[in-house]
Amino acid sequence: MxxxxxxxxxxxxxxxxxxxxxxxxxxxxxxxxxxxxxxxxxxxxxxxxxxxxxxxxxxxxxxxxxxxxxxxxxxxxxxxxxxxxxxxxxxxxxxxxxxxxxxxxxxxxxGDIELAWRVRDKVLRSDGTPADWVLVTGTNGKTTTTRLTASMLVAGGLRAAPCGNIGTPVLDAVRDPGGFDVLVVELSSHQLWYLGLQSGPRPLSPHAAVCLNLADDHLEWHGSFAAYRDAKAVVYQHTRVACVYNKADSATREMVEDADVVEGARAIGFDLGVPGPSDLGVVDGILVDRAFLADRHTSALEITTVADLAAAGLDAPHIVANILAASALARSLDVTPAALRAALRDFALDPHRIEVVAVSAGITWVDDSKATNPHAAASSLAAYPGALWVVGGLLKGADIGPLVAARGSGVKAAIVLGTDREAVRAAFARHAPEVPVFEVDAAETENVMARVVDLALEIARDGDVVLLAPAAASFDQFTSYADRGRRFADAVRERIREQGGERDDDDSAPDAGA
Structure with a gap:
């Protein structure tokens, strides 16, 4: 042809x-x-x-x-x-x-994204134009940010749908007869690699885009970190209004600087520090916008407070960063701060994302099975310093050494599972030799999480956190990260039932390891 x-x-x-x-x-x-x-x-x-x-x-x-x-x-x-x-x-x-x-x-x-962009005009908005696209990628936080952004847009009165790598194919959203004002499209590095091949006369041109962060992941698929980085950078190409980047991650800023964007597109930064003009950030515990207001050189708009986020279980540092990124994307579409606050009041994190599954005998059990690479696990460990860390699985070519060097010495102990256990053991031996390391037999499959929980109960005491943040993929012993998280939570609850344990606000709760 x-x-x-x-x-x-x-x-x-x-x-x-x-x-x-x-x-x-x-x-x-x-x-x-x-x-x-x-x-x-x-x-x-x-x-x-x-x-x-x-x-x-x-x-x-x-x-x-x-x-x-x-x-x-x-x-x-x-x-x-x-x-x-x-x-x-x-x-x-x-x-x-x-x-x-x-x-x-x-x-x-x-790829499927190329096809979806070409046929995006199947259902049009009231003004006769197709839905705007907002693109979300990054090594970690994509799904949370995609869901947050869509929730904020809906709270602002727009018909919006999260789609793409989040689970609903973009083509299904494009063909929805009800139509949308905005599609918030989560993109994996795999999808972006295919998108980078596009050569047609009308390349994908999003309203706004963000790369949340960049760290080693999927190196076995891309072949090198440079190729992975180049795939992620495609997200900013031809952006029309807002290129949102992470000020704490220089790689994302460099992607924006190198991107071929539509004239007039702005670079919008976010991080947990005090924002400059054209940024979103945090000032004295208040999340603020200094990007999308006329007097941004001397003023700021309040989005919410860290205290309010804590009350909703959304105050982990990496989640706050995701909220700022989503707020920037939503603000680029003129959603008001009041609508952002309304969305946050009703928002709940996905299962298996720093989810507290039980508290008993003073021990808090946290499922962050979605931490499938070292970068994600680093955020979990930052949120729960001193935790008893359940780690391991398939590392997908990533080096876990830097994570253990940065965070490993701060954990109470490590329970190692999964196929690539030797790399985890070696990282602790080199970077945190003082930390006790326990293992679950690699041959364990059906009972792996029961064994993990039994080991944890032998070690943990009142006030401890047991954190499942594997820093690895799950497919060696589980069908998915969700299966891994469910089986962890089930094993925890089963042991608590067997021990007659109740929540730690009950004086009858037994000691750990009883």
């Missing part, structure tokens, strides 16, 4: 009929891509190693074909299909054989 025809496919109402599209992968994202394209009249072949039974049943209903089998090499069926475009699910790395074949063959390679 000629490049000119692909370049013309920048609207839901363009002629997509007969376009041959190979869709790689059949997760929720892959199915949304196939469903969208068949609705548009494209000829769709889905290529995947295995298919969920429901998706396999639905594909012929929507008019798509399915091929399953090994993807270690390019299937002959895919070559014979001669696709005009290949759209890959985010799990396919740049070095996957089919991705490499696609690029070497000169076939257009898209």
């Amino acid at each position: 000629s490049a000119s025809r692909l370049d013309a496919l920048t609207s839901w109402h363009a002629d997509w009929r007969g376009l041959r599209v190979a869709v790689l992968g059949l997760s929720v994202t892959g199915f949304s891509v196939a469903d969208t394209l068949t609705e548009l009249g494209a000829d769709v072949l889905v290529v995947t190693e295995s298919a969920d039974e429901e998706y396999e049943r639905l594909l012929p209903v929507i008019g798509a074909r399915l091929w399953t089998g090994s993807l270690a090499t390019v299937p002959a069926e895919l070559e014979a299909f001669v696709p005009d475009v290949v759209i890959a699910s985010p799990g396919f790395s740049p070095r996957h054989p089919i991705v490499e074949w696609t690029r070497a063959s000169g076939i257009a390679l898209w």
Whole structure:
């Protein structure tokens, strides 16, 4: 197919009929891509190693074909299909054989975000324009910030939806018949890598964007930290109004400085310090905006207070930073400080994000299973200094040494689980040899969290915090970080029930380890 025809496919109402599209992968994202394209009249072949039974049943209903089998090499069926475009699910790395074949063959390679941007005009706002997009990425805090931003926009009277890597495919939001004023799109580094390949005449141009922070993660997918950083930086390209960055993370500021943005777009900083003009920050325990007001050189607008956030369980330093970032994004769309406060009053963190699952015998048990990399775990340890740290899993190529060097000596003890335990043990031996380190047998699967809790009860005493902040992925022993967190919480509650434990405000609570 000629490049000119692909370049013309920048609207839901363009002629997509007969376009041959190979869709790689059949997760929720892959199915949304196939469903969208068949609705548009494209000829769709889905290529995947295995298919969920429901998706396999639905594909012929929507008019798509399915091929399953090994993807270690390019299937002959895919070559014979001669696709005009290949759209890959985010799990396919740049070095996957089919991705490499696609690029070497000169076939257009898209991700789902590219397709969603091209067809974003299916449902229009009352003024006849598509929804604005606000993009959120970062090594950690993406989901919390995405949810916060969407909540603030809704409190401000806008129809807004969180979507993307948060769970709801962007294509599903684009096709929602009710329509939205704003889509708040959480983007993984994988999605951004594919977005960085776009070459059409109308590249994605968000109203506002943020990269919250940058640290080692997904290095096995990208191949290097530099490649990971470059993928994250794509989030700021062609931003129209506000490039929000973390003043405490110089990498995000450099991304903004290097970005090719629309003339007039502003750089908006945030951190936990006193803000300058065009920043959001904290002054004497008050979160303030000095960016989105006319007299920002001499004045500031109050958003909320740290005391109010503490009452809602939102005062951990990294959560406060997420709130400031979300506030900046929402303020770029003229949402009032009063609406921000209203949203925060009703907001609750996701499960498995610094979630207190029990308090008994004076011991607080905290589930931060979503801390799937060292950077996220560092925030957890900062929120709970002196905790008994449950750590380990799949490190995904990340070096846990700097985290143990920075935070390890401050923990009471470490309980190590997971496949990459040797790296964790070595980090403690080198950087915090005085800290007691305990292990759960790697062969433990079904009972791993029961063993973790038993060990913790032997060590913890009144006033201690047991913190599950693994700094690693979960797929070695669990189906997901959520499964890991649920099993931790279940094991904690089971032991408390067995011991007849109650909350620590009850004098009858037993001693730890009883």
